[in-house]
Amino acid sequence: MVQTLREKFEPAWLTLALQGTNAISSSAKRGHWFLHLRYWRRMRDDFGRFAALSENRYSHIWESFTAMAFVKAQKSKAYFKRYQVKFKRRRQGKTDYRARIRLINQDKNKYNTPKYRFVVRFTNKDIIAQVTSASIAGDIVLAAAYAHELPRYGLEVGLTNYAAAYCTGLLLARRVLKRLEMDEEYEGNVEATGEDYSVEPAETRRPFRALLDVGLIRTTTGNRVFGALKGALDGGLDIPHSDKRFAGFDKDKKELDAEVHRKYVFGGHVAAYMKTLIEDEPEKYQTHFSDYIKRGIEPDGLEELYKNVHAAIRADPTFKKSEKEPPKEHKRTSAPGFWYNLKKLTYEERKAKLIARLQALNSAAGDDEDDDDE
Amino acid sequence: MPAGHGLRSRTRDSFSRPFRKKGTIALTTYLRTYRIGDYVDIKVNGAVHKGMPHKFYHGRTGRVWNVTKRAIGVEVNKQVGNRIIRKRIHVRVEHVMPSRCTEEFRLRKIKNDELKAEAKAKGEKISTKRQPEGPKPGFMVEGATLETVTPIPYDVVNDLKGGY
Numbered sequence: 121m122v123q124t125l126r127e128k129f130e131p132a133w134l135t136l137a138l139q140g141t142n143a144i145s146s147s148a149k150r151g152h153w154f155l156h157l158r159y160w161r162r163m164r165d166d167f168g169r170f171a172a173l174s175e176n177r178y179s180h181i182w183e184s185f186t187a188m189a190f191v192k193a194q195k196s197k198a199y200f201k202r203y204q205v206k207f208k209r210r211r212q213g214k215t216d217y218r219a220r221i222r223l224i225n226q227d228k229n230k231y232n233t234p235k236y237r238f239v240v241r242f243t244n245k246d247i248i249a250q251v252t253s254a255s256i257a258g259d260i261v262l263a264a265a266y267a268h269e270l271p272r273y274g275l276e277v278g279l280t281n282y283a284a285a286y287c288t289g290l291l292l293a294r295r296v297l298k299r300l301e302m303d304e305e306y307e308g309n310v311e312a313t314g315e316d317y318s319v320e321p322a323e324t325r326r327p328f329r330a331l332l333d334v335g336l337i338r339t340t341t342g343n344r345v346f347g348a349l350k351g352a353l354d355g356g357l358d359i360p361h362s363d364k365r366f367a368g369f370d371k372d373k374k375e376l377d378a379e380v381h382r383k384y385v386f387g388g389h390v391a392a393y394m395k396t397l398i399e400d401e402p403e404k405y406q407t408h409f410s411d412y413i414k415r416g417i418e419p420d421g422l423e424e425l426y427k428n429v430h431a432a433i434r435a436d437p438t439f440k441k442s443e444k445e446p447p448k449e450h451k452r453t454s455a456p457g458f459w460y461n462l463k464k465l466t467y468e469e470r471k472a473k474l475i476a477r478l479q480a481l482n483s484a485a486g487d488d489e490d491d492d493d494e
Numbered sequence: 495m496p497a498g499h500g501l502r503s504r505t506r507d508s509f510s511r512p513f514r515k516k517g518t519i520a521l522t523t524y525l526r527t528y529r530i531g532d533y534v535d536i537k538v539n540g541a542v543h544k545g546m547p548h549k550f551y552h553g554r555t556g557r558v559w560n561v562t563k564r565a566i567g568v569e570v571n572k573q574v575g576n577r578i579i580r581k582r583i584h585v586r587v588e589h590v591m592p593s594r595c596t597e598e599f600r601l602r603k604i605k606n607d608e609l610k611a612e613a614k615a616k617g618e619k620i621s622t623k624r625q626p627e628g629p630k631p632g633f634m635v636e637g638a639t640l641e642t643v644t645p646i647p648y649d650v651v652n653d654l655k656g657g658y
Contacts, residue, residue, distance in 0.1 A: 204514040217518045227563040
């Protein structure tokens with residue numbers, strides 16, 4: 121068993137080192153510390169001793185130096201004793217703490233003034249935009265907007281594209297401003313052109329400032345996050361930004377082509393794709409854009425549609441709770457589903473359970489003793 | 495070659511992060527606010543190199559006298575020769591935690607105010623002063639039996655048994 125493993129995994133120099141001292145001395149001259157005789161003598165003599173060697177806490181380092189392990193790479197007890205878990209949200213891969221620290225850190229001489237983050241996250245079928253501030257007990261959400269609310273404003277398809285992101289950002293901005301009663305002062309950019317727009321401070325109050333929090337996405341030019349950012353900017357929020365990452369920014373000329381960006385904001389890229397599919401691959405058009413066809417949305421009508429959605433958002437950005445009842449809770453009775461999502465017991469409940477268990481044990485022991493006595 | 499007395503000399507252990515607590519710093523250190531007059535403990539976080547106090551101040555408690563963008567000014571007592579100087583240092587918030595030295599006092603103040611308000615409402619007179627622990631009260635010893643122990647006469651034979 122050992123022999124075959126050796127044949128399989130040993131690189132050529134390893135075999136050489138074990139078989140011939142000449143090879144060792146020559147490599148030792150070259151300075152390869154791992155080919156020094158004393159290491160290999162240990163290994164050569166006793167495979168058991170090597171196995172023991174591989175179980176110490178430096179075994180994983182040793183294995184990486186030997187290019188391939190003879191013994192299977194075990195995580196010894198020592199490994200687990202020394203292992204430091206990362207933060208929970210880092211383990212889940214959801215939070216970038218390096219960025220979070222920098223976004224949340226407020227100047228100490230501003231004391232309790234909240235520092236708001238404009239958080240944008242994309243799921244496969246939804247967009248979540250929130251304005252959040254951090255606190256020790258947990259982040260407090262000032263206002264949130266979801267792409268699944270857009271059907272209320274007339275947009276039912278394409279809820280995760282650039283244009284929908286713009287709508288979501290716009291909805292969130294208007295919602296925040298309405299809640300803070302700043303929506304009359306800060307209209308923002310009503311006419312959605314693609315060019316870079318920053319809010320001008322009005323007479324009485326300064327604009328609402330938030331910092332863009334992209335999360336873990338790769339910030340490439342034309343990413344939908346920046347669509348949401350544009351929506352929020354046009355909605356009237358003050359978010360420090362540059363136009364470098366908006367769709368339509370030309371890397372070589374180093375300027376934003378407002379026309380191209382405007383196209384993206386109004387779904388022009390989707391319309392163009394629809395047109396090419398209608399001409400070249402009508403079947404694919406039928407399957408891909410079936411929902412659009414069902415609602416009678418033509419490629420040319422997209423811009424008009426989004427304009428109406430923008431107007432509807434500006435008219436009434438207030439959040440309406442959905443009238444749907446929450447889904448019925450199914451009580452799980454049988455394994456393994458019974459053990460999923462159990463409610464965390466309180467301290468008293470756990471203590472009571474322990475007492476009950478001990479009593480049962482004592483009574484059972486008592487019965488056994490009675491049986492033994494008899 | 496002599497040991498050297500640099501700024502961070504002899505801090506190998508005190509400035510090192512505790513076992514399995516290395517890496518990202520928890521966010522509450524950055525979210526806490528400090529006001530002038532608060533008591534704070536200085537505990538150096540070796541992972542953050544900026545705004546570190548000198549090793550003398552590690553483990554000291556002082557009062558906040560200044561608050562800047564990322565650091566706070568702490569006033570700490572230091573004995574220099576035959577006197578104690580109030581030293582003012584600036585420390586980044588990562589090396590500082592709110593002190594609990596006045597916590598007991600503050601809670602006692604609140605409780606005493608409540609007690610006094612209650613007593614005033616009832617019209618009785620109370621003293622909220624803390625009393626030191628007095629001598630333990632007397633008690634009767636329970637379950638004591640008397641055993642009289644008398645010396646036994648010396649027995650030569652028994653003692654020599656082991657010897658000869």
